[in-house]
Amino acid sequence: MPRDDSSGAGRGPLGAGTLEMLILKSLGAASMHGYGIAQHIQRLSRDVLSVEQGSLYPALERLQAKGWLKSKWGPTPTGRQARYYTITASGRTQLGEKRAEYDRLALAVARVMRA
């Protein structure tokens, strides 16, 4: 199974920091429910990042406690009630910072590997 430990910390297979960044990025365009976020990440990563979708939910709670996300219950297209998550202004700021940091790290790793 593919593993991503680029951010080090976190008990899930996907590092906590990375997962948060992916969630924020996913919600950057539109609000989604949990399953939608999982599907989104899986689809865009071509099934590379798809393990233990459940670890998404603790991360969503943490992001709300930090004030980076807001949630609201609303109907899905099939008429069921799901919890929709929206990114807040400070969430967007965080996304920008995390992204800059990730880019720096990825570039550094790439430089070393290419050498």
Next chain:
Amino acid sequence: MSFLDGVRYRLGVWLHPTRHARQIEREMRLHLEMDAAQREHDAPDEVTHADAWFAAKRQFGNVTYLQEEARRMTANVWLDTIERDLRFAARSMRRAPGFTIAVVVTLALGIGANAAMFSLVDRLLFRPPALLTSPNRVHHIYTAQTVRGNEAIGSYGPYARYADFAKSTTSFDLTTGVAQEDLAVGIGDASREMHIGIVSASFFKFFDAPPALGRYFGADEDTPPNGSAVAVASYARWQTEYGGSRAVLGTKVQIGSVLYTIIGVTPPDFAGIWSSQPPAYYVPITTYGAAEAAANSSPSEHWWTTYHWYWMETMARTRPGVSDARTNADLTQAFIRSIQAERGGTKEISQERPRAFVGSILSERGPNASGFAKVATWVGGVALVVLLIACANVANLLFARALRRRREIAVRLALGVSRARLLSQLLTESVLLAIFGGIVGILVAQWSSIGLRAAFLPKDAEISVWRDERTILFAGIAALVTGLLIGVAPVVQARRADLTGDLKAGAREGTHQRSRLRIGLLVMQGALSVILLVGAGLFVRSLNQVRNIRLGYDVGPVLIVHLNMRGVQLDSVYQVALRQRLLQAALTTRSVVNASFQTGIPFWSTWSVGLSVPGIGAVGRLGRFDVNAVSPGYFGTLGTRILRGRGILGTDLEHSPLVMVVSEKMGSTLWPGEDPIGKCVRLGVLDTIPCRTVVGIAEDIKSHQLSNEPDMYYYLPATQFNPNQTGLFVRVRGDAATDADAVRRSLQREMPAPSYVTTTPLSQVIGGETRSWKLGASMFSAFGLLALVLAAIGLYSVIAYNVAQRTHEIGVRVALGARAGDVLRLVILDGVRLSIVGVGAGGVIAFLAAPRLAPLLFQESARDPAVYAIVAITLVAVSVAASWLPAYRASRIEPTRALRHE
């Protein structure tokens, strides 16, 4: 804001933990169902429903674990702890309701007293006016001149002076003229006196307060000679009188003698610079000035250029970066130029050392602050002392309880509760008690501030405690600090807890030990109450001295009748006739004993005229001589005695020989060693003015200040001096205040249509002079008594506790032959010894602090031995009383029972 969003989310989770858990559970189930459905949909032939569900779950992970994990993300560890501590504290408070009530009431009295005093002192001294922009640069302008070696500082001046300051200074970016007056608003019986702000158009620019409706008046509506009759209503007035309707704009309102058109409404919190007495309306200073001038002064003078009419103050805003020293130099130059303009630039003025300077916008902080604000500040300090005593008391109670709970604490420590948790629990309990005390305290403050306002402040003054966030904040901080302060005792106790000893002690309470801390608290309480009682004694004696001063007239039965002509233009013949009719109406009113004309009211309005006396050069150098024009009933009305000669008689008419009655002091000042009767005095400086003959000598009166020195005063027949300018004094049979309205109604019938009379008890005027001593005497006494009661309760509880602890020892004493009287003495002496230490400590502190209080007292030494002696005796007596009951109980201890108890 992200922080707040997060906190709000956590708080929501904390408030509804089960709902939160249900949400997570539901969300995860939905996820699994959606995933399973998707799998079935993607490969309908390969997977059964069960397979899809299983695959979804496998990819999801451990549901239960993840649910827990998700909940853990928002866990509020400290909130949960506080909640548990609060529950625990509330439980233990419920278990001992008597104790809880005693503590809460004690603290409520302490905190309430402080909140009430804070709200008063804050308004007098600390709070800049609401909505004022850059309050640090806004000042009143004061002027000072030295006359006969005394520098007189004032803030009131003529309009011309304000104009001079505005024109010839460079330090200010904004100047404005202000006055305030109680004026009748409305017409006829519906009219009511209200507080009116009289201001220049620039006044509103000092504030960041755009009008709630309409507009403020502009400079073009506020120019001499007449200004425009436009008014701005206060928000409160707009709401109550006009129902908040937009139609208020353009409405006419009669204020004083002018019919104004309302053009605007101030925003809700705006009160100008009069925060404790918000005006009902604001009117242009020039409009008001013109109206007043038309009613009072001679038409030949332009009111806006004359320098003789002192009626308004100047307020100014210093340019940014200009130092006070430079501002003051600039002002002084402008003031000197202004005086030169006033005198035509001829006379030498350097010996008057004129100077002008900026002072606080709060008049009670300026150089002419009344004693009232200083006394109020002292009383605020006293309230703090009362709170300290209350804290000491409660700490003592909590401490006693902590001693009783030693075993409980020991058990919990043995069970592994950390000391930190224990301390936080104990502190939570004391803080919770203090918060309850604070809440009840705010009620106490609200209730007592109503009393404070009624007794000491102008009638429109507003001090509401619970609509004042500064006071609420103060009460909250006071409660919190109190909670931590009283929490110290049990915490100290818990820290000392000796685990094995306390566990072994079993059900029996710890062995008897005198606690130094408790004794210390008790002595402190005694000392503090001594200090307060000494202060109370000094103020009570001051007030008594003030009350016992012979004023030279009676106050209680006398009413002042003021005629508000309100612009009714009447010729002087008609005016004289009207006043005669009013005098007759007064004399025929039931309950009126006597009545007279007057043109001067002691402490309120005094007149003086330049005099010349043959043989004396420059009479003015001998002091100020005040004049009153009166009718024959005057001396009988006021109760001023004629010492020699005669008073004013009905035969002293306009064309009969000119006469005057002088006060004893005036006679002896002008003609030392001679008989004043028959002497000649001229009203004015020209020799051509005819002589007035002194025909009588009246008792001295106080008209400027309450001191041993009487003021110089003389009386003329009203028929011979400004007969159309007089008001009335009326003497009633009983108390003037109760008859004020009856007299007003019977006089009102004689008044022409829009004019009216007001009747004011003379006691109200004199009362204003004594209010600082009254405040000191009543508040020091109230707080002193409160302190004494608290100290007595504290002493009682400690002695009672000690006796309970010493049951065994006392039993042994009795078994060995001690008699009841011996035991009684033993216990009472304990209490007395403590109180004597307290009296000693408190007495020394009071004695050292005395010089600071001295300037606020009236003819009373701050180290009056009688006061100290009485306080000391009182405190010792109270300590005997407080220890008597426990002592009596101790004396009834049966040795057999006490010893069997072992």
